[in-house]
Amino acid sequence: MSLLHFAILAPFIYAIAVPFFRKYIRGVHTGWFVLPVPALLFAYFISRVPDVQGGHKELSTVQWIPSMDLNFTAYLDGLGLMFALLITGIGALVVLYSIYYLGKDKEAIHSFYVYLLMFMGAMLGVVLSDNLIVLYGFWELTSLSSFLLIAFWNERAKSRYGAQKSMLITVFGGFAMLAGFVLLYIMTGTFSIREIIGSLDVVTGHALFLPAMLLVLLGAFTKSAQFPFHIWLPDAMEAPTPVSAYLHSATMVKAGIYLVARMTPVFAGAAEWFWLVTGVGLITLIWGSFSAVKQTDLKAILAFSTISQLGLIMSLLGMGSAAVYYGLSDESALYTKATLAAVFHLINHATFKGALFMVVGIVDHETGTRDIRRLGGLINFMPITFTFALIGSFSMAGLPPFNGFLSKEMFFTAALNVMHLEIFNVETWGILIPVTAWLASVFTFVYSMILVFKTFTGKYQPEKLDVKPHEAPLGLLLPPAVLISLVIVFGLFPNILSYRIIEPAMASILPSLLMPGDIFEVKIHFWHGWTDEIFMTIGVIALGMLLYLLLDRWSGLYGKLPQKLTLNTFYDRGLFYLDRWANRGTRSYMTGSVRDYLIYIFTFMILILGYVLFRTDSVRWYSGELAEISIYEFVLVLVMVAAALAVPFARSRVTAIILVGAVGYIVTLFFVILRAPDLALTQMIVETVSVALFLLCFYHLPKLKKEMSHMRFKLGNFLVAAGVGAIMTLIALSANDTRLFTTISDYFVEGSYELSGGKNVVNVILVDFRGFDTLLEIAVLGIASLGIFAMIKLRLERKNPAAALTSSSKPDKGSKRRKGRSA
Amino acid sequence: MKTNDVILQTVAKVVVFLILTFSVFLFFAGHNNPGGGFIGGLMTAAALVLLALAFDLQTIRKVVPVDFRKVMAIGLMIALLTGIGSLVLDVPFLSHTFGHFDLPLLGDTELATATLFDLGVYLAVVGVTMTIILSIGEDH
Numbered sequence: 001m002s003l004l005h006f007a008i009l010a011p012f013i014y015a016i017a018v019p020f021f022r023k024y025i026r027g028v029h030t031g032w033f034v035l036p037v038p039a040l041l042f043a044y045f046i047s048r049v050p051d052v053q054g055g056h057k058e059l060s061t062v063q064w065i066p067s068m069d070l071n072f073t074a075y076l077d078g079l080g081l082m083f084a085l086l087i088t089g090i091g092a093l094v095v096l097y098s099i100y101y102l103g104k105d106k107e108a109i110h111s112f113y114v115y116l117l118m119f120m121g122a123m124l125g126v127v128l129s130d131n132l133i134v135l136y137g138f139w140e141l142t143s144l145s146s147f148l149l150i151a152f153w154n155e156r157a158k159s160r161y162g163a164q165k166s167m168l169i170t171v172f173g174g175f176a177m178l179a180g181f182v183l184l185y186i187m188t189g190t191f192s193i194r195e196i197i198g199s200l201d202v203v204t205g206h207a208l209f210l211p212a213m214l215l216v217l218l219g220a221f222t223k224s225a226q227f228p229f230h231i232w233l234p235d236a237m238e239a240p241t242p243v244s245a246y247l248h249s250a251t252m253v254k255a256g257i258y259l260v261a262r263m264t265p266v267f268a269g270a271a272e273w274f275w276l277v278t279g280v281g282l283i284t285l286i287w288g289s290f291s292a293v294k295q296t297d298l299k300a301i302l303a304f305s306t307i308s309q310l311g312l313i314m315s316l317l318g319m320g321s322a323a324v325y326y327g328l329s330d331e332s333a334l335y336t337k338a339t340l341a342a343v344f345h346l347i348n349h350a351t352f353k354g355a356l357f358m359v360v361g362i363v364d365h366e367t368g369t370r371d372i373r374r375l376g377g378l379i380n381f382m383p384i385t386f387t388f389a390l391i392g393s394f395s396m397a398g399l400p401p402f403n404g405f406l407s408k409e410m411f412f413t414a415a416l417n418v419m420h421l422e423i424f425n426v427e428t429w430g431i432l433i434p435v436t437a438w439l440a441s442v443f444t445f446v447y448s449m450i451l452v453f454k455t456f457t458g459k460y461q462p463e464k465l466d467v468k469p470h471e472a473p474l475g476l477l478l479p480p481a482v483l484i485s486l487v488i489v490f491g492l493f494p495n496i497l498s499y500r501i502i503e504p505a506m507a508s509i510l511p512s513l514l515m516p517g518d519i520f521e522v523k524i525h526f527w528h529g530w531t532d533e534i535f536m537t538i539g540v541i542a543l544g545m546l547l548y549l550l551l552d553r554w555s556g557l558y559g560k561l562p563q564k565l566t567l568n569t570f571y572d573r574g575l576f577y578l579d580r581w582a583n584r585g586t587r588s589y590m591t592g593s594v595r596d597y598l599i600y601i602f603t604f605m606i607l608i609l610g611y612v613l614f615r616t617d618s619v620r621w622y623s624g625e626l627a628e629i630s631i632y633e634f635v636l637v638l639v640m641v642a643a644a645l646a647v648p649f650a651r652s653r654v655t656a657i658i659l660v661g662a663v664g665y666i667v668t669l670f671f672v673i674l675r676a677p678d679l680a681l682t683q684m685i686v687e688t689v690s691v692a693l694f695l696l697c698f699y700h701l702p703k704l705k706k707e708m709s710h711m712r713f714k715l716g717n718f719l720v721a722a723g724v725g726a727i728m729t730l731i732a733l734s735a736n737d738t739r740l741f742t743t744i745s746d747y748f749v750e751g752s753y754e755l756s757g758g759k760n761v762v763n764v765i766l767v768d769f770r771g772f773d774t775l776l777e778i779a780v781l782g783i784a785s786l787g788i789f790a791m792i793k794l795r796l797e798r799k800n801p802a803a804a805l806t807s808s809s810k811p812d813k814g815s816k817r818r819k820g821r822s823a
Numbered sequence: 824m825k826t827n828d829v830i831l832q833t834v835a836k837v838v839v840f841l842i843l844t845f846s847v848f849l850f851f852a853g854h855n856n857p858g859g860g861f862i863g864g865l866m867t868a869a870a871l872v873l874l875a876l877a878f879d880l881q882t883i884r885k886v887v888p889v890d891f892r893k894v895m896a897i898g899l900m901i902a903l904l905t906g907i908g909s910l911v912l913d914v915p916f917l918s919h920t921f922g923h924f925d926l927p928l929l930g931d932t933e934l935a936t937a938t939l940f941d942l943g944v945y946l947a948v949v950g951v952t953m954t955i956i957l958s959i960g961e962d963h
Contacts, residue, residue: 678862681849681857681862682862682865685862685865685869686865693959696959756935757921757937758937759854759856760853760854760857760858762857762859763853764937766859766861767919767937767941767944768937768940771917772916772917774902774944775902778898778902778944781948781951782896782950785892785895785951785952785955785958788954788955788958788959789955792959
């Protein structure tokens with residue numbers, strides 16, 4: 001158990017203590033006690049930066065289930081460290097922000113911090129685990145804690161809807177991912193990511209390579225809100241704003257990005273991987289930015305913006321994977337720039353998106369609304385917030401001198417480079433990549449402008465606001481201030497990050513492109529000359545300005561899009577019809593009628609037994625020696641068959657009972673003829689008792705609707721009955737002919753007197769040789785009698801009729817019948 | 824209308840003892856001849872049912888003042904203890920033994936632990952049958 005393990009588990013352990021702080025120290029906001037955890041963890045991970053930069057990779061294992069190759073292996077490399085820093089750093093800021101955002105007394109803040117710490121620990125576990133199954137476990141824990149956090153205000157229907165939706169979609173992806181991991185295990189025989197990368201030659205070209213890739217990608221796409229699984233993210237905005245800032249912009253939605261980056265060494269180099277990751281990323285990018293423009297809720301704009309930016313990062317990872325195809329050559333250097341852009345934009349996005357969410361939270365907190373139609377002119381009331389929003393939005397739109405500009409330029413570079421790719425059929429469709437990227441950037445520019453200018457400039461509408469807005473307290477402003485200053489610092493001095501964070505992270509994503517001991521040389525230039533990219537950016541700004549200014553003219557276009565074809569409608573309808581069809585399907589065979597169930601049971605019995613009988617060719621007709629049929633047996637069989645056949649045709653029930661009794665007494669006679677006196681005695685008495693009980697039941701039948709009609713003929717019942725009879729007869733005959741060994745009865749006959757001192761073999765078997773059966777049989781009798789006693793004497797039903805009805809929602813035939821008998 | 828059951832009652836008084844005797848005979852004959860605890864128990868119950876038919880259920884309660892559920896429990900317990908007894912002697916559960924003894928009055932008699940087990944069966948069957956019949960009979 002190393003310090004690294006402890007770092008992962010610390011939030012979980014600390015979460016146990018949180019409710020006690022809330023209970024015993026009510027004067028202080030619980031968040032202050034939580035704050036040290038991410039702060040200390042952040043400090044710890046910062047202290048690991050020089051080590052990791054030097055190429056050192058920390059690895060330590062705690063045995064969990066060694067027999068199944070499941071060990072909790074913590075692994076710290078460049079990629080994991082970058083994510084760990086994001087998680088803990090933004091985590092600390094979000095906790096600080098939430099202290100001022102959530103009221104100390106109004107909210108259940110202990111639950112909030114327990115969930116948040118749980119999420120933090122799970123997220124650290126995801127990015128620092130080397131074992132795929134452990135990674136999966138933490139992955140599902142992030143889904144679970146996200147579910148809890150989205151539904152934090154669980155009295156609201158929309159929160160519950162959003163939480164359920166995100167749970168269904170991410171867990172669906174999680175299961176797919178698990179299946180992909182299992183396929184990887186089947187191929188390589190290990191769950192360790194490092195060892196899988198080490199045995200790449202087995203994986204590549206394996207028949208399961210593509211299924212494993214698709215399943216893993218499904219997990220990554222659902223978690224990272226990629227098209228068409230992005231629909232859960234806008235609904236997850238029902239969560240408190242600190243949660244949206246933390247989970248749904250900076251960390252959890254990047255788990256999918258992390259997974260793609262982590263799995264790049266395994267899958268990259270294949271055309272499917274390139275096209276899927278790039279293509280889905282680009283579709284998500286353009287669809288997200290396109291949809292963001294029409295939103296009127298600030299958080300919805302940010303949600304779609306997050307979707308779009310995640311698509312951007314995803315597509316960059318896809319483009320970067322082309323480098324793996326070329327391996328250690330000069331050409332690959334061209335494409336590694338895409339990976340560099342992905343890693344850089346990942347950090348940038350976390351900074352400005354986190355800040356923007358906090359800004360929106362402040363606006364919401366100070367004005368009571370997030371609807372841009374009600375907001376406007378807030379610049380005079382909240383100048384600091386406006387500054388933050390301006391910087392964050394400009395960075396998001398990709399304007400200089402902020403960090404978003406740099407990553408956007410690098411994105412354009414990567415998109416243009418990919419066009420030169422001579423593999424994967426890029427030459428035909430490749431032109432679409434930069435075009436899509438450019439168009440999406442235009443929309444990104446438009447919604448970024450909407451976000452900041454519709455909120456803070458324009459006409460102030462006091463009549464639409466419930467409270468008079470004013471600047472937020474310092475505590476709410478401090479966390480976005482930190483993030484905004486990072487936006488500027490990373491924008492002006494990007495190389496702070498390049499050597500320490502980005503290079504080791506790239507080394508983890510593309511290990512096959514490095515000679516041992518080598519590192520990627522990353523130098524991000526703020527100004528790169530009059531290149532194509534700069535003209536593209538100028539084009540984005542020009543067209544974006546035009547579109548923003550003419551927004552009223554063309555935004556009506558969104559209303560014309562068919563509402564029925566949206567993915568949300570598809571999802572809602574899908575759930576609705578799934579529910580309805582499942583319901584119908586179940587109702588169609590769960591009729592509640594015992595008669596139907598008996599028909600199912602008997603039909604399956606006929607089919608399965610019949611199939612086995614004929615399939616294994618076991619049908620036999622008697623061939624061996626058989627005992628002769630005496631005249632008594634012949635006559636008794638005739639009488640018994642006649643009595644049994646008469647039962648269904650009996651007009652009254654008494655006749656039927658008497659006929660059944662007759663069959664029973666003939667069986668007694670059979671026992672006599674076949675020399676079984678004990679059986680004959682018992683059969684006679686038991687038959688008498690059961691006929692008496694039948695008559696008793698008959699006597700107590702309700703007077704209402706007493707039908708004396710004989711049974712109606714039903715062809716289905718007849719066929720089932722005939723089938724069961726035929727099958728059982730066939731089995732009996734076949735079994736009789738295939739006797740595999742001699743019987744044990746000789747032993748009983750010989751041993752009865754010598755071993756047990758009794759001459760009645762039947763009785764000796766019952767009480768001595770197999771006394772255990774008898775013991776349990778008399779126990780069965782005892783239980784039966786107690787059951788009858790309880791049924792008659794206790795009569796819960798009569799005392800409390802409601803209790804009998806709760807089992808079924810409506811009074812069906814069965815309960816009426818029960819009531820009738822007890823009356 | 825209250826019928827006069829004097830013939831039935833007079834006959835029953837005699838026949839019940841005959842049936843009871845027969846049931847005891849069946850019980851003891853079980854080891855060597857047809858019979859045993861099960862049939863013996865049913866026969867005893869039959870005698871009691873005859874009593875119930877000739878008189879009424881209160882009479883049974885008065886003549887045989889036992890709780891038949893307890894009889895059943897005792898029967899089950901005897902059967903179980905017979906099995907456990909063999910564990911005390913370090914042989915497998917429900918191992919039976921037998922031996923011949925020279926008893927006063929009876930002379931050479933074979934005694935078997937299986938009879939004890941059968942006694943448990945007998946009592947359980949009597950208890951079960953009477954519980955069922957009395958439960959149903961007393962139901963209104």
